[in-house]
Amino acid sequence: MIEISPEGPENGPQIERLLDMAFGADRQARPSYRLREAAAPLETLCFVARDDGALCGTIRYWPIVIGADTPAILLGPIAVHPAREGEGIGGRLIGPSLEAARRRDHRIAVALGTRSYLGRFGFTPARAHGLVFSAPVDDTRFLVLELAPGALVGVSGAVTGLPNAHDQVARGFAPAR
């Protein structure tokens, strides 16, 4: 039976292998990785799917900023083991994690992904909202979702990653340790 649970440190190596399988070993060259370089994933929104202990799905989120100072979260990477696609695992990772984000008062989610899939969860093209990606990307894959009604009103500008871990704490994305 598929079980969804928070990601733990012990899942790290299996997640890396799954991501290599889903996106290729050169995945770190993708534009979305530029947004993740200096920050850590948002632990409370990272989940894994397991079947009898074997990892078959992963979702992670990263803190980002829109324009000068609008906090947002970056959905992804999301991946399901190729042998387990089409069983609803992706939906079970995305839907509840977006709900968890809403409960934690995150207001805007950005993603670089397939519109026909992420559109099921409410994502729409980000350029239409005046958002700009900091590297050349396929506009049809640059997506945004309001987690709170009206969250995008008056918000526009470049989507950027956080410059360092200190900023992640200062902006309230992570507890001070």
Ligand SMILES: CC(C)(COP(=O)(O)OP(=O)(O)OC[C@H]1O[C@@H](n2cnc3c(N)ncnc32)[C@H](O)[C@@H]1OP(=O)(O)O)[C@@H](O)C(=O)NCCC(=O)NCCS
């Ligand atoms: C995209 C992905 C996460 C979907 O996970 P999944 O568990 O197979 O998806 P679900 O079972 O929840 O949903 C299946 C439905 O989504 C559709 N779907 C799956 N991947 C899709 C894609 N890339 N584009 C459009 N539709 C897609 C399926 O056709 C199916 O449609 P149906 O409900 O009408 O039959 C998975 O296929 C994957 O890991 N792909 C490789 C990595 C990737 O591209 N990740 C980013 C995607 S934005």
